[in-house]
Amino acid sequence: MTKDNLHPFSEAILSWYSSNARDLPWRQTQDPYVIWLSEIILQQTRVAQGLPYFHKLLNTFPTINHLAEADEALLFRNWQGLGYYSRARNLHKTAKLIAQKYHGLFPQTYHELVKLPGIxxxxxxxxxxxxxxxxxxxxxxxxxxxxxxYFGIEIDIMQSSARKEFTEIAQQLIPTDYAATFNQAIMEFGSLQCSPVPNCGTCPLRLSCVAFETQRTQLLPNKSKSKAPRNRYFNYFIVVQRNKFLVRMRADKDIWQGLWEFVQHETLQVAELPDAIGPFENLLTFPTTELQAPAKHLLSHQRIFTRAWLIQVPDNVNIPVPENFQWMDAQDFENCGKPVLILNLITDNLVLHEWLHE
DNA sequence: AATTCGGGGAT
DNA sequence: ATCCCAGAATT
Incomplete structure (x- = not known):
């Protein structure tokens, strides 16, 4: 579609956008590295939440070569708190791929881009x-x-077949000569005007909108409910000796891959102080005190209930370090990416907070 | 086709 | 509490 035979929908969207667009930093460039970085950050993430990360990451990794050559730990530390950490891993993977096999230049077509990790x-x-x-x-x-x-489409948008149907409609609507602006505009329109609770009173499209006409704006889009999150019970043991902490990087096929935590023991229900902790033989013979822990940490698909204990190991005792664990001092642990649950655990306890923040 | 991956803000 | 966010990878 060209400008001369625009669908009325597209014309209205473009017109609305010309006077309602927010000034967002990634709209001031066409640099594919900056666009890519912003889009990965914004996956399932609100603009307000992603914005500080965008500035921080772009400042830390100004070009794709900086990112490609960076230590992945630094990337995870900068991604800390943003969630969906596989985005960070794929970001690094794709940066290295483009630096090495594409000579630092982004592929320029949808067909090539969609092959890249995380895209x-x-x-x-x-x-x-x-x-x-x-x-x-x-x-x-x-x-x-x-x-x-707008078109009164009833298909359940959670079904994977829905994307195909909506993509075909959108393909009919996108103006060939104004593709970038139209894409920005339709998302901005959804964010500000046709929001989950829509502002139909001021909507320039209400007279031709099927949902408005039939009073179904509350019912559309048709989205099946997600199932209830499962409960998990994490018991943490902050094991400290000579100002060092027993920690590990999570690597299992589970949440928080690539992030660091203390000794953890998961149970099927709220646990009392156990007799033994996984691979550790006699940790609990040392002075142990319970710490305040986040009562409930909420993820979109899990509810995590936490208890935590501080175990102070005397200086002269030798603790065998199990596979995947290591002793780490406060400075090094600070530089590791950690789940928000762990950050809250530290923040909520004065002693931990002083040990682990200088 | 369904599930799994985080965290936070709005309602 | 519930929904949903400039989704992608895995099962």
Whole structure:
């Protein structure tokens, strides 16, 4: 579609955007590295939450070569608190791939971009359109919501077949000559105007919107409910000796891969102080005191109940260090990426807080 | 096709 | 409490 035969929907979206666009930093560039970085950060993440990370990461890794040559631990430390940590791992993987096999230059088409680690249909379309002007539609949560309402589409957007249907519609709507602006505009429209609780009173499209006409804006998009999160019970043991802490990096196929934590013992229900802790023989013979722990740490798919104990090992005792564990001093532990649950555990306890923040 | 990956803000 | 966020990878 060109400018001369725009769908009324597209014309209205572009017009609305010209007077309602926010001034966001990644809209001031076409540099694919900057666009890519911002899009990975913004996956399932609100603008307000991602914004400080965008500035911090771009400052720490100004170019893709900086990122490619960086220690992955530094990336995880900078990603700390943002969640979905596989994004950081794939970011590094793709940076190295582009630096080495693409001579530091991004591929310029949707088809090539979508092959890269961490870049799926949405992000490939975003980079291809914003950086290179390719007329491929972004289909994110905003686009699902707007199109479902405007065209009265009843399909459950949680079904994987839904993406295909919405992408085909969006492809019909995207102006060939204004692909980047249209993609920015439709997402901005979804964020500010056709939001989950819509502002139909001021909407320029309400007279042609099926959901508004049929009073179904509350029912669309049709989204099946996600199942209830499962409960987990994490027991942490902060083992300290000579100002060092027994810690490990999580590497199992589980949450928080690549992040660091204290000795952990998971139970099937709220646990009392156990007789033994996994691979550790006699830790509990040393002075042990319970610490205040986050009562409940909420993830989108898990509820984690936590108890924590401080175990102070006398200087002259030799503790065998199990596989994957190591003694680490406060300075080194500070530089490790940690789950927010661990950060809260530290913050909530004065002694830990003083030990671990200088 | 369904599940798993975080964390926070708005309602 | 519930929803949802500029989704992607894995099962």
């Amino acid at each position: 799926g249909p949405y992000t490939a379309a975003a980079i291809a359109s914003f950086s290179f002007g390719e007329a491929v539609p972004v289909v994110d949560g905003n686009v699902f919501r707007i199109l479902a309402r």
